[in-house]
Amino acid sequence: MRRVCLTLPTHRACTGTIAAIGEEAAYGARQFDVEVHLLILDSSPAPVLAEHRRAVAALPPSPGVTVHHLDEDEQRAFLHEVTGRSGGAPPDRLLELMLPSRVSYGACTNRAFLIAQALGCASVHRRDSDSRYQHLDGEPVFPLHQELTYLGRRADDVRESATRSKLPPGTGGRRVTLAGGSFVGEMSVDVAEIRDLDPDTYRELIGLSIPDGYPEIWRGHLIDESFRGAGDTAFDGDRTTLAPVSPMRVDMCNIALDHEVYRRVPLPPATDTIGSDYFLIHLLHDAGMPGVQHNRHIVNFHTAERRTDDGFVAYQLRFVKFLLSKAYLNAVYARTAAAGDALLDAEGHIRASEIAGFVRDSTGLDRASSAHRLDVVVDAYRRLGDRYRTVADILVERRSRLLDEARDDMADFALLMDHWEALTRASAEAVPAGTR
Template sequence: MQRVCLALPTMRPCPGTIVDLAEEAAYAVATFGAEVHLLILDTTTAADFAKNADAVASLAPVPGVFVHHLGNEQQRAFLLGVARRSGAADPELLLDLMLPQAVAYGSCVNRLFLGATALGCTSAHLRNDDFDYQVVDGEKMFPIHHELLSIGKPAGEALAGVSSSTLDPADADKPVMLVSAAFMGELNVDIGEINELDPEVYRDLVRLWTPRVWTREEQDAMVDISFKGAGTETFDSAGSVLGVPDIWDVYMCNVALDHRSYEVLPLVPALRTIGSDYALLHALVHAKLPAVIHRRHIVNYYTPERRIGAGFVAYQLRFVKMLLSMLYLYPVYGQMIDLGPSGLLDERHELKVEPILGLVRSTIDLDRDVNEQCLDEVDRLYRKLGGKYVELADAVAAQRQQLLDEAREDAERWAVLIEAWAPMVAAARERGLGG
C-alpha cells in the first residue's frame, strides 16, 4: 500500500482548510487505496492552536487516514531528538535551522519533509493554509488525484496516467519526482496593491527580482509572468502533461514530491524571506527529471493580517528579503543549468548533493554591492508610492544592515543544513514521529 503525507504548515487559525484537507485525504484513500497521513505542523499561539485542534477533533474517522497535529513544543521535541540522534556536533544549531523564532518558509517545509520521512511516507503532498480548491460541476478538484497517478513511478509507467507527453524515450526509466499544478486568484506574492497604485513602480520593483545579467527585454518578460500562476485558466481533464517542465510551471503551493528528492536536498532555511522554498524545484527541473504538470489548480487568497499595520510591514519586509536573496540563489540556479543531468544526477537518476553544496558555498562571499543598490532602489520606489509605503521605506532603512547581513547568513545556514541533512533524514526514519 502506498503511504503518503498530505502536509500543511500553518502559523494562523485555519479550521476550514483542515477540514478540506481531510476530505482530500479521504478521497485519496477511496480512489487509490493509499494510506494518507495528514500532517499539520502548527506554530500558532495557544488560542489559535485550540481553534485548529478543535477542527482536528471534529473530523470523522476515516479508515486509512491518520491525522497528526503538532504544535511548537511537539515539533521542538521531535526535531531536537532527530538532531541529537543524527550525531551533530551542535544539535541546538540544527534546531534553530529547523524551527527558528522568525518566520522561515523553507524551514517549515523542511520540518514537513522530516515528518513525512519519520512516518515512513514515500511522497509529500504540500498545501498552504490560504487556498481553496477549484469546484467543477459541484466537485472539488483535488490535486492529489494527478499526484498519486504518477509520483514516484518510472516515467514510462506514468505515461498511462497523463493525457499527453513530451517525454524523451531515453528518460523512460527515470522516476517522476515532481507533480505540480499552479494557482488561480490573487498573486502569490501580495504586491498587487502596488500595481493598482502605480503600474510603473510595480514593474520597476519586480524587475529587481530578475537576474541582473539578463537583458531589459528578458527582465520585462519575467515581470509579465511573475507571481500570476495560471491566471483565469480553469480545470481541464485533458490537461496533464508528462515531460521535463519549465520552472514557471511548478509551484510549492500545489506540489507533490517523491521522497528521493526531499530526503537529499533541504530547502533554504532563510529567515523572513518569501520564495526561499523553491530551490529543490529548481534542482529537479534543471536536472531534467520527468515531471507531471496538471491543471487541478488551487485558488489563492490573502489573509487580512498581511495588509495592515505591523502585519503589512512584516510581510513586505519578507518580499524585500526575497529580492536580496537572489544575489545568492541565482548563481546556484544558473550553475545547476550548466551542470545538467550529468552533473546533478547519480546512476540511479537521483540528485547528487555534493555538487549542489559546492555551488551554495561558492556564493557566500559574493560582493553585495548589487544588494546595496537594490535597497537604494526599493527605498526610492516605496517613497514614490507615498502613504503607508513611506512608513515601509523607513522600516527598510532602519533594518538595512540587518537585511543585508541576513541575506548572506541565509546562504551560510543553507550550506550547514545541506551538510547535516542526510544524517537528520536517517535519524528521523529511525526515530519515527511519535518518539
C-alpha cells in the same frame, strides 16, 4: 501499502482549510488504496491553536487516514531527538535551523520532510492555509489525484497517460519526482497594489528577481508572469504535461515531491523570506528530472491578517528579503542550469554535496549586488508613498542587518545540507507525537 504525507504548515487561523484538506486526505485513501498521513504543523498562537485542535477533532474518521496535529512543542521534541541521533553539527544549531523563532517557508517544509521520513512515507504533498479547492459539478477538485497517479513512477510508464509529453531525450527511464499545479485567484505575493499604484515601479521591483543577462523581451515576459499563477482559469477537465517542471508554472501550495529528492536535499531555512521554498523545483528542472504539471489549480486568497498594518509591513519585508536573496540564489541557479545532468549521480539521484558547494560559493559574492537591490527598493517604496514609505524607513534602519542576513541565510543553507542526510536517516528511527 504505499504511505504518503499530505501536509499543512500553518501559523494562522485556517479551520476551513483543515476541514477541506481532511476531505482531500479521505479522497486519496479511498480512490488510490494508500495510507494518507495528514500532517498539520501548527505554529499558531494559543487561541488559534485551540480552534485548530477542535477542527482536527471534528474531522470524521476515514479508513486509511491518520491525522498528526503537532504544535511547536511537539515539533521541537521530535527535532530534538532527531538532531541528537544524527551526530552532526551542534544539535542546538541544527534545531535552530529546523525550527527558527521567525517565519520560515523552507524550514516548515523541511520539518514535514523529516516527519514524513519518520512515518515511512514515499512522498510529501504540501498545501497552504490561505488556499481553497476549485469545484467541478459540485465536487472539489483535489490535486492529490494527479500527484498519486504519477509521482514515483517511471516517466516512460506514464507517458501515454499524460495529455502531452515534453521529456528531454534519454530521461524516460527516470522517476517522476515532482507533481504540481498552480493557483487561481489573488496573486501569490501581495504586490497587486504596487502594480495598480505605479506599473513602472512594479516592473522595476519584480525585475530585481530576474537573473541578469536575459533579453529584454524575455525579462518583460517573466515580469508579467511572476506571482500570477494560472490567472482566472477555471478547471474544466484534466490536462497534464510530462516534462521537467518550470518553477514559474507551479506553486508551493500545490506541490508533491518524491522522497528520493527531499531525503537528499532540503529547502533553504531562510527566515522572513518568501520564495525560499522553491529551491527544489529549480533544482529538479535544471537536472532534467521528469515531473508532471497539472491543471488542478488551487484557489489562492489573502488572509485578513495581511490587510492589517502590521501584516502589511511584515509581508513587505519578506518580499524585500526575497529580492535580496535572489542575488545569491540566481548565482546558484546559473550553475545548476549549466551543470544539467551532471547534477545527478550514476543512480540518477541529486548530488547533494555538489549543490552544497554551489550554495557555499555564493556566500563569497560581492555584497554590492544586494546593496544595490536594497537601494532600488528603498527609492521605489518612497515613490509609492503612504504606508510604503514606512517600510522604506524600516529598510534604511535595518540596512546592514538585512544585507548580512541575505548572505548568512545561504551559509546556513549550506550547513544544513552538509548534515541533511544524517538528519533524514535519524528521523527514520524517531516517532512524532500528535497522532489521532
